Amino acid sequence: MGNPFVEGRVLSPPSTILVIFGASGDLTGRKLVPGCYNLFKDGYLPESFSIVGVSRTPLSDEAFREKLKDGVTKYSRSGIDEEWWKQFSSRIFYQPLDATKEADFIALRERLQRIGGDTIPNYLYYLAVSPSLFGEIAGKLKGADLIETPGGVRETRLIVEKPFGYDLETAQNLASSLYQSAKEEQLYRIDHYLGKETVQNILVFRFANGLFEPIWNRKYVDHIQISVAEDIGVENRGDYFDKAGIVRDFVQNHVFQMLSLLCIEPPNSLSDAEGIRNEKVKVLKSIKRLTPGLVQKHIVRAQYGKGLIKGLDVPAYRDEKGVAKDSTTETYIAMSLEIDNWRWSGVPIFLRVGKRLSKRISEISVHFKQAPLSLFRGRQVESLEQNVLRIQVQPKEGISLRVNSKPPGPRMRVEPVEMDFSYHSSFGIASPEAYERLLLDAMRGEATLFTRQDEIEEAWKILEPVFDSFEELPLYFYEAGSWGPKEAAELLKPYGVRWARL
Amino acid sequence: MKEALDKLASIEGQESWVLPTRNVIGFGSEEEVFDALISVRPIRFIKVSEGAELSYSVVERCHKIGTEVICSEYVTIIGPWHKVSLSVRALLFPGKKTWGITLDKNITGGFFDEIAPLCDTLIFDSELTKDVPAGAVIDLNWMRLAPIREELRYLTDMAISHDKNSKIIGVKVYDSAPSSWLMAGWICNKLKVEPESGKKVANGVSVKSKEFTLDLVESNDTRILLEFKGKDAKIGQLTVGEGLITLEYSHEARKRVYLKRSRKELCLEYDAFGAPTGSYNESVKLGREILEYAS
Numbered sequence: 001m002g003n004p005f006v007e008g009r010v011l012s013p014p015s016t017i018l019v020i021f022g023a024s025g026d027l028t029g030r031k032l033v034p035g036c037y038n039l040f041k042d043g044y045l046p047e048s049f050s051i052v053g054v055s056r057t058p059l060s061d062e063a064f065r066e067k068l069k070d071g072v073t074k075y076s077r078s079g080i081d082e083e084w085w086k087q088f089s090s091r092i093f094y095q096p097l098d099a100t101k102e103a104d105f106i107a108l109r110e111r112l113q114r115i116g117g118d119t120i121p122n123y124l125y126y127l128a129v130s131p132s133l134f135g136e137i138a139g140k141l142k143g144a145d146l147i148e149t150p151g152g153v154r155e156t157r158l159i160v161e162k163p164f165g166y167d168l169e170t171a172q173n174l175a176s177s178l179y180q181s182a183k184e185e186q187l188y189r190i191d192h193y194l195g196k197e198t199v200q201n202i203l204v205f206r207f208a209n210g211l212f213e214p215i216w217n218r219k220y221v222d223h224i225q226i227s228v229a230e231d232i233g234v235e236n237r238g239d240y241f242d243k244a245g246i247v248r249d250f251v252q253n254h255v256f257q258m259l260s261l262l263c264i265e266p267p268n269s270l271s272d273a274e275g276i277r278n279e280k281v282k283v284l285k286s287i288k289r290l291t292p293g294l295v296q297k298h299i300v301r302a303q304y305g306k307g308l309i310k311g312l313d314v315p316a317y318r319d320e321k322g323v324a325k326d327s328t329t330e331t332y333i334a335m336s337l338e339i340d341n342w343r344w345s346g347v348p349i350f351l352r353v354g355k356r357l358s359k360r361i362s363e364i365s366v367h368f369k370q371a372p373l374s375l376f377r378g379r380q381v382e383s384l385e386q387n388v389l390r391i392q393v394q395p396k397e398g399i400s401l402r403v404n405s406k407p408p409g410p411r412m413r414v415e416p417v418e419m420d421f422s423y424h425s426s427f428g429i430a431s432p433e434a435y436e437r438l439l440l441d442a443m444r445g446e447a448t449l450f451t452r453q454d455e456i457e458e459a460w461k462i463l464e465p466v467f468d469s470f471e472e473l474p475l476y477f478y479e480a481g482s483w484g485p486k487e488a489a490e491l492l493k494p495y496g497v498r499w500a501r502l
Numbered sequence: 503m504k505e506a507l508d509k510l511a512s513i514e515g516q517e518s519w520v521l522p523t524r525n526v527i528g529f530g531s532e533e534e535v536f537d538a539l540i541s542v543r544p545i546r547f548i549k550v551s552e553g554a555e556l557s558y559s560v561v562e563r564c565h566k567i568g569t570e571v572i573c574s575e576y577v578t579i580i581g582p583w584h585k586v587s588l589s590v591r592a593l594l595f596p597g598k599k600t601w602g603i604t605l606d607k608n609i610t611g612g613f614f615d616e617i618a619p620l621c622d623t624l625i626f627d628s629e630l631t632k633d634v635p636a637g638a639v640i641d642l643n644w645m646r647l648a649p650i651r652e653e654l655r656y657l658t659d660m661a662i663s664h665d666k667n668s669k670i671i672g673v674k675v676y677d678s679a680p681s682s683w684l685m686a687g688w689i690c691n692k693l694k695v696e697p698e699s700g701k702k703v704a705n706g707v708s709v710k711s712k713e714f715t716l717d718l719v720e721s722n723d724t725r726i727l728l729e730f731k732g733k734d735a736k737i738g739q740l741t742v743g744e745g746l747i748t749l750e751y752s753h754e755a756r757k758r759v760y761l762k763r764s765r766k767e768l769c770l771e772y773d774a775f776g777a778p779t780g781s782y783n784e785s786v787k788l789g790r791e792i793l794e795y796a797s
Contacts, residue, residue: 002662003655003658003659003662003693004658004670004693005651005655005658005692006655007652007653007692007781012650014656042770042774043767043770043771069519078567119746151659152663153660250616270729427523427543450640475780
């Protein structure tokens with residue numbers, strides 16, 4: 001028989017021990033532990049929840065807690081409260097571990113058993129380490145009976161962080177190494193952009209409003225833009241970034257994930273993770289592949305030179321720590337794409353992503369076709385602006401719709417105005433950090449906001465011809481603090497449009 | 503009234519004022535719950551109660567959360583119910599959803615006749631009363647029972663993993679809480695069982711349908727026994743005690759923590775997650791049917 005007691009979505013996760021590999025790293029202190037602290041404070045975690053930090057450095061539980069306290073003080077969105085911290089930190093433990101030593105994994109198993117006591121908590125492993133270690137750690141966990149078959153008494157899941165490969169082949173190899181120890185349904189590939197409220201709101205906005213879905217197609221949409229701008233450079237990741245570049249670092253994951261959510265067909269249900277992921281894969285499969293001859297026409301590649309950000313002089317990319325002096329790695333990319341399906345055929349999609357741009361902002365804008373001007377002839381109206389739906393992903397999350405309106409006065413004029421929805425003014429509270437939602441979902445076994453392997457592979461397939469043509473593409477340069485190279489504007493000219501002002 | 507409206511207008515006029523996210527009408531003495539709701543997001547909170555003379559007061563209550571300050575308007579209206587109702591109408595912030603919260607044993611009378619019709623959602627607690635008000639209701643008791651419902655699922659999973667043909671043929675619900683009827687109703691609903699006959703037994707009630715028996719027994723401990731029929735007859739047991747839920751099935755046993763959640767926590771959970779999913783109305787109907795056999 002099937003289980004008659006199955007109900008809808010489970011809200012509070014079952015007892016869980018979160019085991020963080022790479023516990024001494026930046027992500028643990030900045031995001032994971034402050035995120036868990038806020039979840040704990042807001043009452044979303046189960047009563048028996050613990051964190052076990054794992055890394056090579058020998059540390060006591062107490063020293064580890066002290067180290068994390070600094071991170072929570074600095075990065076928690078709600079600050080730190082001594083009383084709450086005291087309760088929360090008593091659930092944090094540390095276990096030194098050398099990922100190459102099987103004995104250390106046996107010791108980890110014993111430690112987890114002691115922490116779990118007479119409960120049988122689920123184990124959620126967060127691999128905040130280099131992807132080159134994923135396979136080895138998963139294998140050792142499996143060898144120590146720390147990864148169990150799904151659906152058993154204890155659920156064991158692994159969260160892995162990008163990069164998911166360097167290209168299609170390495171992504172497949174990475175997956176194969178993980179599949180030796182875990183099944184796809186146990187793997188939670190995290191993309192923190194999907195944890196952002198606005199990104200999750202894309203589906204609600206589209207499918208919960210009768211107003212938008214009927215016009216969400218080639219008949220009414222003129223074009224779509226996705227912009228991801230960062231004002232920071234490569235910081236301490238120069239070595240990694242110089243090998244990867246912005247396309248691998250941003251486009252293959254964050255940007256394609258946002259694009260696929262924006263353009264999917266209605267899934268069967270918003271609570272059906274597989275249904276949503278199937279539809280996302282369909283979008284990626286429908287993206288017209290750029291043949292090597294077309295890449296030049298559709299892509300602008302550039303690198304930042306020195307410039308000025310927030311009033312401070314900043315060095316050129318090639319002068320950043322860890323970057324080769326003659327590096328040809330791109331820090332900026334502008335692309336035009338098309339989704340070749342019934343809904344979107346003929347609608348150009350423009351993507352631009354860059355580092356050391358004027359400011360930090362991520363935005364999706366859907367530009368609708370213009371209304372006819374004929375009605376306004378003979379009046380002081382020379383043109384009508386397109387209606388634009390702007391979905392602001394960061395730093396301020398919100399949605400606005402640009403509509404044309406008559407300004408007060410005796411004359412018939414038309415001016416664009418914004419109808420704004422911001423999370424803060426509408427809901428009165430700050431959005432939780434993306435990691436909070438994603439960690440909670442992984443504890444609950446809710447996989448909708450995590451990326452499946454076939455999505456990863458499709459994204460790489462789109463980019464393969466781009467990488468193949470990189471050497472033939474000119475590398476332009478732009479001044480740090482600008483909006484990128486002027487050639488990016490040229491990319492849009494044939495379509496008669498301009499980049500949205502950010 | 504004019505004073506109350508003027509005071510609200512002066513609060514709205516402040517530069518830092520943020521639009522209330524909803525109207526909440528509270529009835530009863532659960533100040534801890536009301537305070538919690540006010541402190542997480544800006545709302546227009548209207549506390550109502552019955553009195554001989556109509557009187558109002560309006561204050562602004564602000565709470566600091568991290569670097570943010572959340573301010574809500576706290577309006578108190580006391581008076582004859584009809585006059586209170588007319589006054590509340592004028593003070594509801596337009597275009598926003600209205601919740602009514604009553605955590606009182608008495609769910610009949612003025613509040614329900616005069617105030618409940620103004621609310622989009624009514625929050626109450628069936629642990630306090632067996633009467634369920636009409637309309638869109640959120641029962642905190644239903645939310646409170648959620649972990650037990652979830653663990654029953656795990657217990658049944660254990661039986662299924664042991665024997666795929668396992669079938670539940672009997673259930674015994676031992677409980678001292680006045681809410682056990684709702685749990686029993688939920689079990690019947692999920693098992694798609696309509697009680698065909700029933701009788702009062704010592705300390706409880708026993709209902710039957712084809713090849714199925716459910717006993718609801720008043721007891722000092724809280725336990726649910728599931729009787730499985732498959733290759734072998736098996737018993738699964740869920741016990742709630744000292745903050746823990748213990749599951750036992752055959753040779754497997756495990757414990758999970760039972761979240762003893764207060765009304766405040768449940769209200770905040772509802773605030774954060776919205777209405778819990780599930781089959782509440784059908785469970786209430788079946789639970790009441792079971793209770794009728796006891797009388």
